[in-house]
Amino acid sequence: MVGVPAWSVVVPAKRLAVAKTRLRPLTDRTDRPASAHEALVLALLADTVAAALASPPVTEVVVVTDEPAAAELVRRLGARTVGDDPDSGLNAALEHGARAVAGDAVAALSSDLPALRPAELAAALSAAAAEPRCFVADGHGTGTTLLTAAGTPLRPRFGAGSAQAHRDDGALALSGGWPGLLRDVDALEDLRAAVALGVGPATADLLATSPTLAVQLGAAR
Numbered sequence: 001m002v003g004v005p006a007w008s009v010v011v012p013a014k015r016l017a018v019a020k021t022r023l024r025p026l027t028d029r030t031d032r033p034a035s036a037h038e039a040l041v042l043a044l045l046a047d048t049v050a051a052a053l054a055s056p057p058v059t060e061v062v063v064v065t066d067e068p069a070a071a072e073l074v075r076r077l078g079a080r081t082v083g084d085d086p087d088s089g090l091n092a093a094l095e096h097g098a099r100a101v102a103g104d105a106v107a108a109l110s111s112d113l114p115a116l117r118p119a120e121l122a123a124a125l126s127a128a129a130a131e132p133r134c135f136v137a138d139g140h141g142t143g144t145t146l147l148t149a150a151g152t153p154l155r156p157r158f159g160a161g162s163a164q165a166h167r168d169d170g171a172l173a174l175s176g177g178w179p180g181l182l183r184d185v186d187a188l189e190d191l192r193a194a195v196a197l198g199v200g201p202a203t204a205d206l207l208a209t210s211p212t213l214a215v216q217l218g219a220a221r
């Protein structure tokens with residue numbers, strides 16, 4: 001692709017009641033587990049979407065969700081939303097989102113990257129601009145946090161072992177100095193690692209105003 005593409009970023013967000021179940025051991029130890037869990041999932045989403053919206057090469061962020069609270073939150077931040085059609089899982093949701101974007105440079109971004117910095121995403125997208133399809137593996141090397149397609153279909157293969165699946169499908173693995181982009185939050189240890197890197201304002205505020213959550217985050221060390 002010639003020139004610097006303007007990127008559309010697609011972010012998936014499940015319904016809160018079924019999202020981020022691997023973080024339940026953390027939120028279940030708080031006084032009000034259901035609301036603590038929802039608040040945590042929404043904070044991770046808010047910081048991810050805000051960082052993407054603030055990243056210079058990103059012209060739009062489209063969140064694919066059927067969750068009213070998530071849709072309202074990200075719209076307030078400046079993202080667009082589309083429904084979770086056809087409600088057939090993560091990859092179908094991402095393909096649906098990719099069809100809804102304006103340009104032909106599209107990136108699928110995990111929604112659980114609270115330590116993501118706008119400059120990190122800009123650097124990764126800049127590296128991705130030279131290739132039709134690229135991906136960034138998560139910190140464990142097995143999952144994927146970013147998948148890009150410029151002038152070609154996205155073909156998402158998220159799920160267990162998605163880094164290898166994206167590699168096998170011809171996407172180029174990118175690496176660079178973007179620790180926040182690698183640090184998706186699936187489990188307690190990931191949240192600790194994100195906090196050590198420095199999380200965005202929504203997650204930081206939640207931890208500052210939820211003593212039980214903050215204590216549990218430290219107590220299980």
Ligand SMILES: Nc1nc2c(ncn2[C@@H]2O[C@H](COP(=O)(O)OP(=O)(O)OP(=O)(O)O)[C@@H](O)[C@H]2O)c(=O)[nH]1
Pocket residue numbers: 012013014015018019020021022023064065066084087088089090093110111112186
């Ligand atoms: N819109 C949409 N988003 C999804 C779907 N499945 C997963 N996601 C989102 O994709 C992101 C990455 O998925 P995971 O890290 O596996 O998140 P998760 O399934 O909520 O987490 P666990 O329950 O702990 O496995 C999360 O932010 C999810 O909200 C789906 O069917 N539709």
Ligand SMILES: C=C(OP(=O)(O)O)C(=O)O
Pocket residue numbers: 090138142143144145157158159160161162163184186
């Ligand atoms: C769905 C994925 O996320 P996770 O491994 O974080 O569940 C993935 O990395 O493809």
